[in-house]
Amino acid sequence: MNLTLKIWRQNGPRDKGSLVTYQVEDISPDMSFLEMLDVLNERLNAKGEEPVAFDSDCREGICGMCGLMISGEAHGPEKTTTCQLHMRSFRDGETITIEPWRAEAFPIIRDLVVDRSAFDRIIQAGGFISANTGSAPDAHAAPVPKPNADRAFVAAECIGCGACVAACPNASGMLFMSAKVTHLGELPQGQPERMARVVSMVATHDAEGFGGCTNLGECSKACPKGIPQDVISTLNHDLRMALQSGH
Amino acid sequence: MTDTLSTPTDTFGKWTIGEGIADTKAPGGPIDAKWTKRKFEAALVNPANRRKLSVIIVGTGLAGGAAAATLGEAGYHVKSFCFQDTPRRAHSIAAQGGINAAKNYKEDGDSVFRLFYDTVKGGDYRARETNVYRLAEVSANIIDQCVAQGVPFAREYGGLLDNRSFGGVQVSRTFYARGQTGQQLLIGAYQALERQVAAGTVEQFVRHEMLELIISGGRARGIIARDLVTGEIETHIADAVVLASGGYGNVFFLSTNAMGSNVTATWRAHRKGAYFGNPCYTQIHPTCIPVSGDHQSKLTLMSESLRNDGRIWVPKRREDCDKDPRQIAEEDRDYYLERIYPSFGNLVPRDIASRQAKNVCDEGRGVGPMVGDFRRGVYLDFADAIARMGKAAVEAKYGNLFDMYARITGENPYEVPMRIYPAVHYTMGGLWVDYDLQSSIPGLFVTGEANFSDHGANRLGASALMQGLADGYFVLPNTIRDYLAKGPFDKLDVDAADVAAARAEVQERTERLLSIQGERSVDSFHKELGNIMWEYCGMERTEEGLLKAIDLIRGLREEFWRNVRVLGSADTLNQSLEKAGRVADFLELGELMCIDALHRRESCGGHFRAESQTEDGEALRHDDQFAYVAAWEFTPEAADGIPGGGMGTPVLHKEDLTYEFIELKQRSYK
Numbered sequence: 001m002n003l004t005l006k007i008w009r010q011n012g013p014r015d016k017g018s019l020v021t022y023q024v025e026d027i028s029p030d031m032s033f034l035e036m037l038d039v040l041n042e043r044l045n046a047k048g049e050e051p052v053a054f055d056s057d058c059r060e061g062i063c064g065m066c067g068l069m070i071s072g073e074a075h076g077p078e079k080t081t082t083c084q085l086h087m088r089s090f091r092d093g094e095t096i097t098i099e100p101w102r103a104e105a106f107p108i109i110r111d112l113v114v115d116r117s118a119f120d121r122i123i124q125a126g127g128f129i130s131a132n133t134g135s136a137p138d139a140h141a142a143p144v145p146k147p148n149a150d151r152a153f154v155a156a157e158c159i160g161c162g163a164c165v166a167a168c169p170n171a172s173g174m175l176f177m178s179a180k181v182t183h184l185g186e187l188p189q190g191q192p193e194r195m196a197r198v199v200s201m202v203a204t205h206d207a208e209g210f211g212g213c214t215n216l217g218e219c220s221k222a223c224p225k226g227i228p229q230d231v232i233s234t235l236n237h238d239l240r241m242a243l244q245s246g247h
Numbered sequence: 248m249t250d251t252l253s254t255p256t257d258t259f260g261k262w263t264i265g266e267g268i269a270d271t272k273a274p275g276g277p278i279d280a281k282w283t284k285r286k287f288e289a290a291l292v293n294p295a296n297r298r299k300l301s302v303i304i305v306g307t308g309l310a311g312g313a314a315a316a317t318l319g320e321a322g323y324h325v326k327s328f329c330f331q332d333t334p335r336r337a338h339s340i341a342a343q344g345g346i347n348a349a350k351n352y353k354e355d356g357d358s359v360f361r362l363f364y365d366t367v368k369g370g371d372y373r374a375r376e377t378n379v380y381r382l383a384e385v386s387a388n389i390i391d392q393c394v395a396q397g398v399p400f401a402r403e404y405g406g407l408l409d410n411r412s413f414g415g416v417q418v419s420r421t422f423y424a425r426g427q428t429g430q431q432l433l434i435g436a437y438q439a440l441e442r443q444v445a446a447g448t449v450e451q452f453v454r455h456e457m458l459e460l461i462i463s464g465g466r467a468r469g470i471i472a473r474d475l476v477t478g479e480i481e482t483h484i485a486d487a488v489v490l491a492s493g494g495y496g497n498v499f500f501l502s503t504n505a506m507g508s509n510v511t512a513t514w515r516a517h518r519k520g521a522y523f524g525n526p527c528y529t530q531i532h533p534t535c536i537p538v539s540g541d542h543q544s545k546l547t548l549m550s551e552s553l554r555n556d557g558r559i560w561v562p563k564r565r566e567d568c569d570k571d572p573r574q575i576a577e578e579d580r581d582y583y584l585e586r587i588y589p590s591f592g593n594l595v596p597r598d599i600a601s602r603q604a605k606n607v608c609d610e611g612r613g614v615g616p617m618v619g620d621f622r623r624g625v626y627l628d629f630a631d632a633i634a635r636m637g638k639a640a641v642e643a644k645y646g647n648l649f650d651m652y653a654r655i656t657g658e659n660p661y662e663v664p665m666r667i668y669p670a671v672h673y674t675m676g677g678l679w680v681d682y683d684l685q686s687s688i689p690g691l692f693v694t695g696e697a698n699f700s701d702h703g704a705n706r707l708g709a710s711a712l713m714q715g716l717a718d719g720y721f722v723l724p725n726t727i728r729d730y731l732a733k734g735p736f737d738k739l740d741v742d743a744a745d746v747a748a749a750r751a752e753v754q755e756r757t758e759r760l761l762s763i764q765g766e767r768s769v770d771s772f773h774k775e776l777g778n779i780m781w782e783y784c785g786m787e788r789t790e791e792g793l794l795k796a797i798d799l800i801r802g803l804r805e806e807f808w809r810n811v812r813v814l815g816s817a818d819t820l821n822q823s824l825e826k827a828g829r830v831a832d833f834l835e836l837g838e839l840m841c842i843d844a845l846h847r848r849e850s851c852g853g854h855f856r857a858e859s860q861t862e863d864g865e866a867l868r869h870d871d872q873f874a875y876v877a878a879w880e881f882t883p884e885a886a887d888g889i890p891g892g893g894m895g896t897p898v899l900h901k902e903d904l905t906y907e908f909i910e911l912k913q914r915s916y917k
Contacts, residue, residue: 011819012819028539028540028542029657030539030540030656030657031539031540031542032544032655034544035542035543035544036542038542038544038770039542042768042770042771045768045812045814045823046768048814049814050814050815050823051814051822051823053820053822055332056506057331057336057338057505057506057507058336058338058340058341058505058506059505059506059544059545059547060341060503060545060547060548062340062341062427062429062430063331063335063336063337063338063340063341063505064335064336065331065332065336078654080654084654084655086654086655086657088657109476109820110819110820113820115332116332116333117332117333117453119333120333120334120335120441120444120451120453123437123438123441124441124442124444124445125445127438127441128396128397128438128439128441128442129395129396129397129438130442131392131395131396131439132320133313133316133317133320133392133439133720133721133724134388134392134720134721135395136388136391136392136394136395137391137395138391139350139390139391139393139394139408140352140407140408142394143402143405143406143407144402144406145406146402146403146404146406149399149401149402149406152397152399153399153424153425153431156399156431156434157427157430159430160333160335183397183399184397187397187399189394189395189396189397190397
């Protein structure tokens with residue numbers, strides 16, 4: 001396959017970036033999208049041009065490190081992570097625009113690499129259950145009804161990639177945050193901190209510069225793990241309960 | 248028996264033999280009382296003094312994340328480092344199958360002793376009994392801890408935890424969270440860690456890579472790290488250093504490891520005096536998606552549960568290899584595992600399944616695209632299973648794996664047989680540690696896959712997660728306090744001679760890599776190294792091949808420092824520079840792995856020497872000569888152009904393995 005790539009190049013956080021056009025030839029449809037970029041980078045290196053910086057690590061769709069806006073869609077045209085997207089999803093001769101996640105809360109570090117540490121700070125604000133090592137009761141001490149366990153699991157599948165933020169017109173981190181609130185809130189162990197957790201996490205989310213949620217659902221549609229939109233209702237419910245009870 | 252090994256005293260001039268390791272610091276007494284005794288005898292640190300003691304932890308996977316959270320909770324001052332953008336990306340996240348624990352919730356005869364026994368046997372009797380027993384002993388606590396954190400393990404309708412059997416053992420002791428057990432355990436450890444960051448006990452350094460170990464007064468006292476965003480070379484001083492930086496499978500270039508997984512932290516420590524244990528022990532997993540071309544950047548594992556219903560075959564004739572497999576008649580197919588191993592068939596252990604796949608491909612009977620001179624793939628066929636169980640039942644059992652396969656290969660495995668091939672998955676070797684998980688450098692502790700200790704020559708399924716969390720939550724926090732109780736150590740100034748020298752070495756190395764401006768990219772060196780390792784130090788090793796590999800690696804390393812091209816500068820995010828440093832270390836590690844494989848003139852677990860096999864082609868151990876841990880000491884050698892010097896002749900220190908509680912046997916699969 002031969003392709004035209006328009007890639008966002010930006011030398012550093014304070015530089016003004018721009019889209020740069022590259023022609024790539026002889027691309028195999030069996031390559032992953034990131035392997036196609038590897039090929040481009042090898043060719044740039046051979047020409048003495050600096051390679052395009054982009055993040056990836058596990059390349060099996062679970063670590064959450066990769067993430068690109070591909071022709072305007074977070075992670076591209078398939079419902080998967082960028083690393084699991086393959087070139088057979090594109091046409092020979094196609095022009096593909098490749099940009100970093102676009103959100104105020106995710107500042108650009110270089111080229112396609114962004115800083116998602118705001119997600120860590122949201123978790124630090126309460127996305128955990130306080131259980132010191134060694135203090136745990138036997139694992140069978142508190143049975144969990146299967147429907148709750150299953151819903152907790154679905155929410156816990158979030159990989160923290162940030163596609164929800166990138167896809168949202170408001171650049172809201174609501175789906176990410178709600179997935180954690182739902183995961184922990186469905187479990188008996190998560191109850192003691194449930195109200196304090198949601199209030200603290202929402203406050204941090206807003207302070208980090210994420211936008212508000214207007215229930216458009218683009219987040220859930222872009223999510224490579226299919227986190228359902230109804231986790232947002234759970235968060236809103238918990239937040240209302242918490243505020244009403246004076247948290 | 249086939250045993251055509253050369254004389255055991257010949258070292259080919261590749262290594263020398265040093266003093267043996269007499270004491271691993273395990274306490275005496277019955278095996279089930281040792282850990283309790285050690286915990287009692289380990290000195291305590293008064294809670295008020297803990298905040299004056301600092302610990303650096305490199306890596307945030309299960310072993311590093313759990314240790315950082317636990318030491319933070321205890322009140323120590325922890326600095327946690329990872330090269331990824333957040334601790335939650337560490338490669339523990341990719342583990343699929345499950346985590347073993349001797350809970351005996353199924354009342355099927357499991358016990359701490361049975362888990363201990365299975366693990367020692369599975370490791371082909373090359374693991375240390377005392378450490379493995381402790382691993383089995385704390386396994387049950389891990390499940391309790393993870394459930395308390397909110398890890399959503401699979402549950403039954405009654406609300407209790409579900410178990411499955413795994414990895415060929417006869418009890419159901421594996422806890423799991425669908426096919427994402429590693430992810431869920433890691434997120435649990437990550438959340439515990441972030442809680443401590445919020446509490447101020449842990450300082451978190453992301454996008455930071457450790458590039459050198461600081462040793463002062465004979466103790467590990469800190470690290471030199473590069474801030475990967477700004478390029479700044481930073482100095483971090485502490486009272487103790489923990490390396491939890493994972494395995495080194497990426498020395499093969501293609502493996503199931505993450506792109507960034509590397510050996511740099513442990514190799515830098517090895518260069519500074521930490522012994523490297525059993526570097527040649529590598530696990531090669533049989534059911535991975537094959538290489539599709541030269542562009543391939545990594546390999547993806549599929550659960551080996553597929554072998555329960557899939558049948559493995561290749562064409563009998565080479566000329567059929569490029570045909571549509573559905574057009575190849577039954578009598579023209581070679582179901583080679585069923586043919587060679589009629590009793591175990593497709594369910595032979597991982598090492599055998601992997602090696603036979605290589606053999607049929609070497610004969611020119613592999614399938615799929617040509618990679619180099621050979622097709623590297625065998626069929627895993629579900630046609631019989633679909634005929635027997637129906638498509639719906641196959642889909643219910645394996646649907647997610649079939650989907651993953653279809654997404655990567657673009658083929659529909661319900662219609663066309665899957666193609667699989669073995670891939671490097673895990674490294675049992677690592678830095679040598681004693682019972683306390685302390686390396687041969689005082690104050691340097693090593694946990695998880697980064698150490699060598701618990702899996703011997705072969706790791707059983709669902710045991711890596713267990714070991715990472717055992718080390719991180721329960722073992723290290725109890726043993727490191729005995730060391731920290733001697734501190735705080737003398738204040739070490741960032742301008743002290745030892746510290747400045749370590750920093751200067753990193754700076755020199757970075758500048759050197761950027762100044763070579765040669766002709767070849769870092770990846771081209773990495774791929775060539777990977778090919779050498781895979782060919783000569785992969786599934787089957789021979790004396791001739793290993794000697795050749797050592798020469799090839801030395802030549803490649805020499806060329807690397809003369810001809811690598813790393814563009815860009817040191818003061819920005821520079822991914823080529825990061826890779827270059829990692830590949831430089833792999834180029835040294837690869838040689839040590841080959842030397843270790845050359846010196847071990849026996850087959851055991853994942854280490855198969857063609858010269859040492861039974862008549863059935865199984866691994867033939869030589870317990871009389873090789874029932875020991877090979878702990879290698881680095882010897883520097885002056886070399887032009889390599890900052891910090893080249894790699895001299897390593898020194899072998901043997902730690903004899905004594906089996907007091909388990910009897911040594913030849914593994915049999917009949």
